[in-house]
Amino acid sequence: MARMNMIEAIRDALDVKMTEDSDVLVFGEDVGYFGGVFRATAGLQEKHGLHRCFDTPISEGGIVGIAIGMASNGLRPVAEIQFADYIYPGYDQIASEAARLRYRSNGEFSAPLTIRTPVGGGIYGGTTHSQSPEALFTHIAGLKTVIPSNPYDAKGMLITAIEDNDPVLFLEPKRLYNGPFYGDPHTPSVSWAKHELGEVPEGHYTVPFESVRKLSEGPDLTILAYGTMVWVAEAAAKDAGVKADILDLRSLLPLDIDAISTSVKKTGRCLILHEATRTSGFGAELSAQVAEACFFSLEAPIVRVTGWDTPYPHAQEWAYFPGPKRVMNGIRKVMGQA
Amino acid sequence: MTKKSNQSRLYVPEPPFRPGDTPDYSHIAVPANHSPRRPDPLCEDHETVEHATSLIRVMRFNGEAVGDWAPDLTPDQKRKGLRDMMLTRAMDDRMFNMQRQGKMSFYMKSRGEEAVSVAHAMALRKDDMTFPTYRQQGILINRGAPIKEMMCQCLSNAGDRLQGKSIPVLYSFRDFGFFSVSGNLGTQMIQAVGWGMAEAYKNSDGIASAFTGEGATAEGDFHYALNFASTYRAPVILNVVNNQWAISSFQGIAAGEGETFAARGCGFGLATLRVDGNDFLAVYAATKWATERARKGGGATLIEHFTYRKEGHSTSDDPTKYRPENEPEVWPFGDPVERLKTHLIYINEWDEERHDAQAEECKVEIRNIYKEAEKMGSLSSATNVNDFTMFEQVYEELPGHLQSQVEAFKEEL
Numbered sequence: 096m097a098r099m100n101m102i103e104a105i106r107d108a109l110d111v112k113m114t115e116d117s118d119v120l121v122f123g124e125d126v127g128y129f130g131g132v133f134r135a136t137a138g139l140q141e142k143h144g145l146h147r148c149f150d151t152p153i154s155e156g157g158i159v160g161i162a163i164g165m166a167s168n169g170l171r172p173v174a175e176i177q178f179a180d181y182i183y184p185g186y187d188q189i190a191s192e193a194a195r196l197r198y199r200s201n202g203e204f205s206a207p208l209t210i211r212t213p214v215g216g217g218i219y220g221g222t223t224h225s226q227s228p229e230a231l232f233t234h235i236a237g238l239k240t241v242i243p244s245n246p247y248d249a250k251g252m253l254i255t256a257i258e259d260n261d262p263v264l265f266l267e268p269k270r271l272y273n274g275p276f277y278g279d280p281h282t283p284s285v286s287w288a289k290h291e292l293g294e295v296p297e298g299h300y301t302v303p304f305e306s307v308r309k310l311s312e313g314p315d316l317t318i319l320a321y322g323t324m325v326w327v328a329e330a331a332a333k334d335a336g337v338k339a340d341i342l343d344l345r346s347l348l349p350l351d352i353d354a355i356s357t358s359v360k361k362t363g364r365c366l367i368l369h370e371a372t373r374t375s376g377f378g379a380e381l382s383a384q385v386a387e388a389c390f391f392s393l394e395a396p397i398v399r400v401t402g403w404d405t406p407y408p409h410a411q412e413w414a415y416f417p418g419p420k421r422v423m424n425g426i427r428k429v430m431g432q433a
Numbered sequence: 434m435t436k437k438s439n440q441s442r443l444y445v446p447e448p449p450f451r452p453g454d455t456p457d458y459s460h461i462a463v464p465a466n467h468s469p470r471r472p473d474p475l476c477e478d479h480e481t482v483e484h485a486t487s488l489i490r491v492m493r494f495n496g497e498a499v500g501d502w503a504p505d506l507t508p509d510q511k512r513k514g515l516r517d518m519m520l521t522r523a524m525d526d527r528m529f530n531m532q533r534q535g536k537m538s539f540y541m542k543s544r545g546e547e548a549v550s551v552a553h554a555m556a557l558r559k560d561d562m563t564f565p566t567y568r569q570q571g572i573l574i575n576r577g578a579p580i581k582e583m584m585c586q587c588l589s590n591a592g593d594r595l596q597g598k599s600i601p602v603l604y605s606f607r608d609f610g611f612f613s614v615s616g617n618l619g620t621q622m623i624q625a626v627g628w629g630m631a632e633a634y635k636n637s638d639g640i641a642s643a644f645t646g647e648g649a650t651a652e653g654d655f656h657y658a659l660n661f662a663s664t665y666r667a668p669v670i671l672n673v674v675n676n677q678w679a680i681s682s683f684q685g686i687a688a689g690e691g692e693t694f695a696a697r698g699c700g701f702g703l704a705t706l707r708v709d710g711n712d713f714l715a716v717y718a719a720t721k722w723a724t725e726r727a728r729k730g731g732g733a734t735l736i737e738h739f740t741y742r743k744e745g746h747s748t749s750d751d752p753t754k755y756r757p758e759n760e761p762e763v764w765p766f767g768d769p770v771e772r773l774k775t776h777l778i779y780i781n782e783w784d785e786e787r788h789d790a791q792a793e794e795c796k797v798e799i800r801n802i803y804k805e806a807e808k809m810g811s812l813s814s815a816t817n818v819n820d821f822t823m824f825e826q827v828y829e830e831l832p833g834h835l836q837s838q839v840e841a842f843k844e845e846l
Contacts, residue, residue, distance in 0.1 A: 120634070146634060152664060157623050157657030164627020164641070167612070168562070170634065172627075184653065191617045192624065200605035200613035201595040202826045236827050260829040305833065349832040 099295040100287040101272045104246035105135045105211070108253035109173060111299050113143045116171060119257060121148040123158060123175030123211075132177055133213060133272060155185035159210065163193050166208040171257055176212040179266065180226045185210075193262040194237030209256045209263050214242070215323050215370050216416055217270030217280070221409035227322070227371035227402070232264050233348045233380065241304050241346040242266040244325040245275070245292035248345060251302030258301070268322035276323055277330035278418040304346035307354045313338025316364035316429055319355060319381055321347065324368040324417065331422035337430065339366075347377055355381075356388040363394035366429045370417060373401040400425035446690055448683035448756065456757045458765045463490065463709070471501045471718070474725040478704050478732075485695040485705035488739060491714035492772055496779025502718040508782040514555055514575075514713055515773050515783075516791060518547035521571040522770065523795040524580065527803055528587055532601075532748045536811040537587050541602045543568045545743030545761065548713040548769035549674050551575045553738075556720035557610075557642060562628055564612045564621040564643035567602045568674065568742075578609040580799070581806045590810030590817050597818035598826070619645050619652030622671060626661045629669035629727070640727040642670040642720075647694050647737075648679025651687045659701040659735065666732035670723045671698070673735065674710065676742035681755035698735030710740030711766045713773040741766065 099107060112119045121136055127150040130137030140148040151158050155176055162172040176182045182189075189210070197205040216225035232240045239261055243249040249267070256263035270276045274285045275292075287293030310329055315337040320328045321344040332339045340358040344350065359365045365385050367378040378399040385397055400417050408415055427433040450456040468490050469483045491503045506514075525542040532540040543550065550571030557563070563572050573583060585592030587601035595605060605613035612628075615621055625643030632639040645655060650673055662669055673694045677684050688694060698705035704726060708719040716738060723734035743761040745752040777783030810817035824831065824839050831839070 152660055154657050154660065156653055157661050160620070160623030160654060160657055161627030161630060161661055164624035164629070165631040165634075166627075167624070168628045168631035170631050187617065188620060188623070188654075192615060192620050195615075196613060197829070198826050199595070199599045199603065199615070200607075201598055203594075203605045203607045204613050205829070239828075349834065352833065 096294050097297055098288050098293055099246045099250075100274065100293065101246045101249050101267070102133060102135050104250040104295050105253055105267065106137065106139070107295065108250040108257075109136065109139060110142070112171070112254060112257045113139065113147060115299065118169060119171045119173065120165065121173045121175070122151050124151055124153055124177045126150060126175050131175060133269065135175065135211070155181055155183070156188050159185035159188035159193065162208040162210070163188060163196065163206045166206040167196065167204045171207060173209045173211060173257060176210060178220070178224050179212040179214040179228050180223045182212055182228065186231070189232070189238065189262070189264070190235050194235045197261065198237055205260060206262050207260045209253070209265055211253070211265045211267060213269035214266045215268045215270055216407055216412055217276060217323065219409060219412055220407070222406040225407035225412070227369065229266060229347055230371060230375060230377045230380070233377055237261070238348070239263045239304060239346065240266065240348045242268065242322045243345065244268065244271060244322055244343050245290070246287050246295050247292045248302050248308065250295050251300050252304065252345065254299060255301040255304060266322065270323050271326070275326040278327035278416070278422070280413055302345070305349045305351045306345060307351045308343040308345055310341040310343055311338075312340055314362060315339055316366055316426065317342065317355070317358040317362045318366045318368065319344060320368040321345070322370065324370055327417070327419060327422055328368055331419045331426060334419065335423050335426045337426055350384070352384055352388065355385065359385050359389040360392040363392050364429045365389070365393070365397045366425050367397065367399045368401070368417060368422060368425075370402050372404045373399065374404050376401055395429050395431055398425045398429040446683075446685035448685065450757050450760060452753060452755065452757055454757050456760045456763050458763060461765045463488070463765055466499050468500050468502055471722065474722050475729055475731045476704070478702050481704045481706060482699050485699050485707055486693055487707065489706060489708040489715050489719055490712050491718060492712050492776050494767065494772070494775070496775035498714055498776060502715060504714055504718040504721060506714070506717065508777070508780070510555070511773065511777055512783065514551055514717075515770065515777065516795070517551040517571060517575045518713070518770050518773070519792060519795045520799070521547045521551065521574045523792075523799040524570070524574070524583075527799045528584070529748065531803065535813040536807065537589070537601050538812060539601045539748055540587060541567045541747045542744045543570055545768065546674060546676055546710065546740050547571050548716050548773070549710045549738045549740055552713045552716035553642070553672070553720045556717045556724060558639070558724070560610055561639055561724070562610050562612055562625070562641045564625040564628070564641060565614055566618070566644045566646060566674070567614055568646070569644055570602065570604070573604065573606060573609055573611055576609045576611070578606050578611070580802050584803055584806035585809055588806060588809070588811045588816070590806070592806060592809040593818065596822040597816060598823070619649035619654040622658035623654050623661060625669050625671070626658050626665070626667045626733075629662075629667040629733075630665055633668055638728045640668040640670065640724060642672065644672045644674060646679055647673055647675040647684045648682060648687045650694055650697065659698060659703060662733035663701045663703055666730070668727035669733045670720065670727060671703075671733060671735045673737045674740060675737050676740050678742045678746070678752075678756070680746040680750055693737060695735060695737035703732070704734040706734060707737040707739060709766060710738030711769045711772060713769055714776070739766070
């Protein structure tokens, strides 16, 4: 075991896979010599060679495009998109090509590639460095979309992603890189060094996608969250004095709907959290699936707490972010106290 | 080319001739002996700048092969090329007619462009991966892919290796170095660059060859491909098949009228060749040059194949609605089958009788294969494709939500 923050855990996963499998290549904007703007690939070029960890032109469509060609030719490319906000030029290659290649060739070609990209706010990134576009990807058949919330999961899930024979979009909540974030930017930040999920096994291990992680157990309500909101949920439930099943979804597609519905049938109440904009967000899908599976067990309407339907503002970052107050209000609402 | 006066203050390019006009291309001079010289395949990229704006030709219209691009092909190889082109054309004709009879939803012919695919394939190694569009079926024919399986794919029947998942002509034949064809245009250029980079990474001397029509060079993917191919000196050939027409839009819409498509490669520091796409020997020679450059570490080549799409874009459009009906006949670069035939006759390796007999033979061969293919189903009878296969190959393994949907679909039956 070693103490790692989330960046170190991601780097370690890449290092482990690059060491054991020469088919694994890592590339993206500034990932080579410099080691990435968030340092996720620092040292990998020096250790594994220029041809295994290298810089690309600023061209997300090109980055995903070469990854498809490499993956279909037997390699295991791991591409970094510097911010999820920049992923859209690569969207056609992801949606029309990577996700469809296996299907349209009836399994003759496939694209086992991993795309890593930082998501979410909390670093004053404004409209172009804060987005959470997961719902634009969970709508794509043939693609898997996953999002870890801590170093242990980040390493294990990234290894799972690289070994998966289908394309995986690996979303990294950038606010969690250095420590869990409980939603209040004015309290001193906490480091993963002091958190049990900052304990990361050395070497190879995997965390399966379709397996929600239960942070806490309680009879009062079920809180569905992923990424940064997992930690906000934990803090808010504590402050609200409720005992909740808090489920960290880990994977959005595929989704562990069985674990979700088992919990909601037990508690009868469901609160859904995400940082992304509300309308047609992934919470809408979760809400629909919970309603379909658990309607007769529900004691209150399902409640969603999300970012507003605006672009992610700069100065108003914390007014946009679904922080503890909004989550607490959501808890009261779903508990019938509001 | 004469440019029409434009009454609009916003300039919008128009082709020189529209339906009702008498197309006149007599001003286009196409001398074969003015082809730019053949440089060493490992030359500096700027030594091919001249090649990007002129036209590499080998065959004169009388059939004589001239110049230093004339390839060292045996008469047998040339006859094989001729037959592959004729077989491709016979298959296209048959499939087009069968589409008209309702046997399949759609078809796309490659008439006029057979040399681009057949000669190109002949110059590649069989294990070089091609990333074709829907108009390079000649590659499969040249490489000996099973024609019956191609037909079954178009018919989406029980013999379709893709089990009905793709529309006709979007073939996938990995064993024949034929990458799954995407219906989204231009996307595969950059994927081919990635494939080539993987070959280089694996220390293989395999190369990739990608195709786009001139229309889709306007897509970003084309520019990604040129840029990445240049940056990483990828062992690829990037082919632009300039057949003058993107459905109903003439080539001036894709790129303006100022410069050739090949010239786009110069700015990226790529070797660039512009070749008469109706000249089988010239296409072969240009491709061979590019393969040698790529295999020896010289990097990528952009080739513009200057040709003409003699038929509609697909079975879904009527070309007489947007261009003069006789334009295909008066196009000054002739027909690729006729031109190779003329050459073979010129060198006393072919004659009219043999040619006619071979045309009939191709027709019969295709008819017989088609009959066998249609026995396995068609749209007008029953495709015999199992509906449940639509849930397969979305992912390697069926995820939970799709398992539920399989169950839900069973309830519909």
